Structure formats: C-alpha cells, structure tokens
Amino acid sequence: MKVLANDGLDQSGIDALAEKGFEVITAKVPQEFLADYINEHKIRALLVRSATQVRKDIIDGCPSIEIIGRGGVGMDNIDVDYAREKGIHVINTPSASSESVAELVFAHLFSGARFLQDSNRKMPLVGDTEFASLKKAYTAGIELRGKTIGIVGMGRIGQEVARIALGLGMRVIAADNNVGKASIKVKFYNNQFINVDIETEPLQDVLKHSDFITLHVPAQKEGYMIGKNEFDIMKDGVAIVNCSRGGVIDESALINALDSGKVKFAGLDVFINEPTPSKEILKHSKISMTPHTGASTLEAQDRIGLSLAEQISSILQIQ
Numbered sequence: 001m002k003v004l005a006n007d008g009l010d011q012s013g014i015d016a017l018a019e020k021g022f023e024v025i026t027a028k029v030p031q032e033f034l035a036d037y038i039n040e041h042k043i044r045a046l047l048v049r050s051a052t053q054v055r056k057d058i059i060d061g062c063p064s065i066e067i068i069g070r071g072g073v074g075m076d077n078i079d080v081d082y083a084r085e086k087g088i089h090v091i092n093t094p095s096a097s098s099e100s101v102a103e104l105v106f107a108h109l110f111s112g113a114r115f116l117q118d119s120n121r122k123m124p125l126v127g128d129t130e131f132a133s134l135k136k137a138y139t140a141g142i143e144l145r146g147k148t149i150g151i152v153g154m155g156r157i158g159q160e161v162a163r164i165a166l167g168l169g170m171r172v173i174a175a176d177n178n179v180g181k182a183s184i185k186v187k188f189y190n191n192q193f194i195n196v197d198i199e200t201e202p203l204q205d206v207l208k209h210s211d212f213i214t215l216h217v218p219a220q221k222e223g224y225m226i227g228k229n230e231f232d233i234m235k236d237g238v239a240i241v242n243c244s245r246g247g248v249i250d251e252s253a254l255i256n257a258l259d260s261g262k263v264k265f266a267g268l269d270v271f272i273n274e275p276t277p278s279k280e281i282l283k284h285s286k287i288s289m290t291p292h293t294g295a296s297t298l299e300a301q302d303r304i305g306l307s308l309a310e311q312i313s314s315i316l317q318i319q
C-alpha cells in the first residue's frame, strides 16, 4: 500500500504509516509528471501541503487514489467537492497547526512594532555612525499591551490568537459571520485558566476600532476582503497581519496605505503570487514577511503527520 507525500511528511507520520504496513514515498514529483507517477506506483493515498495542485486532471487520471490528504488546513489547492463526488476520501488536519500560526501572527506583530524586519536588514550593513542613526530611526516603537487587536475570522486559529492576545493584556474584538460568541479558555502554565466570552461584531466596526488587525479567513472566491475602502475606514497608524491566504488583501492598496502612513506596518506570511511575491512587497521596509511558514514548526508538523496517519489507517480500516 503506497502513500505519496508529495510536499513532504513529518517523520512521525512516516513512522506511524510504516507501522501499519504502508510504504511512504516522499519524492517531490513535479506537477506535470504527477499523474504518471501515481499510476506507475499505484498510489492509494496522495498527501500534499499547499504546493501540489490536486485538480480534476489528477482526480480523473489516477484511479488508484482512494484518499487525498492535506497536511494542514486550507484545501484551496484541491478540488475537494469533485474528488468526493468521485468517491475519494478528502481529509485535512484542521486543528494541528492553530498554535503555530497564531504564534507567527505575534512574531510579525512584535517584529513590526519594534522595526525588527528593517533592523535585521540594515544592522549588518552599518558602521559606528550609522548605528546611532538607526537607533534614532527606531525610537517610535510601540507596545502591544493595552492595545486593541481585531481578529477577522474566529475559527480555531482566530481563537488561538485571541488566547495569546488576552494573555498579553490586549483588548480583543472580532468579526465572523458564522460565530456569534466565542468562548475562549486561556490556560496558564500552572493549569489555572480563565474564560472570556467574545461577541463578534460587524467587520466594518472591527476595522474601525482596531490598533492591530489579523486575518484568519479562507481563500476568497470573489475579490479582496481588504482593499482601499477597508483601509480607508481603519485607524491611522493601524497594523495588519495576514497569515491566512494571499488574495485576501489587495497588495497594491496595502502598499499605498503603507506609503501614506495610514498603515504603520504589515506582517505577511502569504502572498498573491506564491512562490514569487511582487518586488514592491519584498523590498518594502514596513513589511515583516515569511514564506508561508505559519504551520512550519516541529510541533505542528509532528501533529499533522500523526493525524494524517490515524485518519488514513481508520479509513482503510487498518488496526
């Protein structure tokens, strides 16, 4: 029984699958050769992250596939409904990476609030005199404590962001058309916890009242969620983080808002063009950026590997 993990799989998943008798192949087969490879090796489960596209051509052209597994949350690279219509099981790991993505949100927030993205680029280049001028350039740092964070999308990741924000002493407001009230349990290291209920509000109100905005919504089917009109209603000096999907923010409108000072800084883990974001984005000194690494922690990938292995074994009823 062969499993192809085309975008890689954590050793935890490889070991757990091997224990159940699967042969796990972690070759990175280029998209154009993928169908032939799957047919030649009679792959029963195809596992992917966000890079490999599993569209109708693969689904129709590879009858040996019984399971398509997404190691992660977003399944916009898979024709999910079509695959299910054809009787293929499509699975993902919706809760395995929430903590890691939420922590990356704060990495970007702290980075932007204290100019780390600019400092990291410039410090290696400066001599004694420029050191002082850089220090001066970074005097307008800001604290997160006491500020308002607006969370757009109160699913698992949004709720994890809320947990961390509450622990930092931030005021949390949130928008989500599908969630009326989120009950957040904040657990401390000594196992004490507090419960905080967060009533969601209309998006416009959240955009208007936030010092920091973070987006946790799926890929948008129609247009941008955050464009010029939305930036216009935000507070002056707001900061925005996107660790959800490229295309949720209009990047041109973002650049304009950064250049005008409307937006103080942005943190981006996702881009309209992946893996080649625009040059304007890449060189902007007010953007803290990462190459879609929200789920790329040892812990998240370990959980993802185990979750996929468990689901595959259970679907194929292997004890």
Ligand SMILES: O=C(O)[C@H](O)COP(=O)(O)O
Binding pocket: 049, 050, 051, 071, 072, 073, 074, 075, 097, 244, 292, 293, 294, 295, 296
């Ligand atoms: O949807 C997800 O789980 C994240 O965007 C992570 O994507 P990745 O598995 O390609 O890192």
